């Protein structure tokens with residue numbers, strides 16, 4: 001219906017109210033809303049005409065337009081809830097209505113497998129007196145390398161291809177959780193035990209076993225007379241917690257500039273007796289690089305290596321999750337693909 005904005009507002013209101021009263025579904029109400037209230041609608045065009053009216057009429061016209069708007073809004077709202085109520089009543093009165101049926105369940109997500117394993121390990125380690133620490137993902141070169149006994153031109157930098165964040169190469173995305181070792185030493189007085197789960201980043205060509213972003217969990221214990229025996233004990237406890245039973249381990253020499261001696265700790269493959277695809281037919285799985293904290297690192301953290309010693313380990317959390325859940329491609333983990341995530 002075309003409206004003339006010079007129409008008597010009272011007549012407009014009666015017209016609108018009558019049509020709201022006879023509207024019998026939500027679509028009809030929406031159409032009336034559009035016609036009267038929305039941009040370009042009746043009320044808007046009345047308001048737009050005000051500047052062309054003689055000055056003494058402007059105020060009154062403005063007020064009336066507003067009254068019209070408020071009254072129509074209220075009528076629409078009331079009719080909307082009446083229609084909704086009626087449709088509910090009709091549904092209830094229908095023969096197939098059953099108030100005892102359970103309501104539709106809302107879909108709920110689940111914790112990411114990395115979060116699940118992280119929380120389990122946090123529980124396990126806090127029960128052994130460890131503190132859970134955090135550290136920055138955007139890290140200074142100092143903490144990521146230098147303070148860990150890896151100077152600028154050290155060849156060990158080649159094994160951790162780095163994302164640099166500034167021109168001078170002073171700020172990097174951390175390539176491991178080890179920088180938090182020195183940050184922890186600066187903040188906490190020894191003796192202490194800490195774990196640091198978190199995200200790390202490397203400049204990688206990605207494939208089934210390499211991803212630019214993955215998760216590690218650092219462990220650090222500083223105390224008096226801490227020995228390799230303590231290290232092995234802690235690692236066995238960790239594996240028992242993760243796999244639910246005792247797992248045989250072996251130590252091989254491993255090189256990391258921030259530990260001395262350094263080891264690769266291998267775990268007996270939990271999935272086979274004589275070789276399988278997970279352990280690449282070797283029955284051993286390389287899982288835990290670790291070692292005794294290098295005196296230079298203790299010094300970087302302001303701790304006297306004559307008085308204190310410690311061990312550190314760098315658990316590959318992403319790798320552990322893959323092992324435990326038999327995921328064959330690391331890229332699934334951070335893909336955000338619901339078909340993958342819904343399995344956990």
Ligand code: PHE
Nearest residue numbers: 176178256289290312313314
């Ligand atoms: N930070 C090392 C890495 O990411 C692992 C490591 C941690 C080794 C602690 C020894 C001790 O490769």
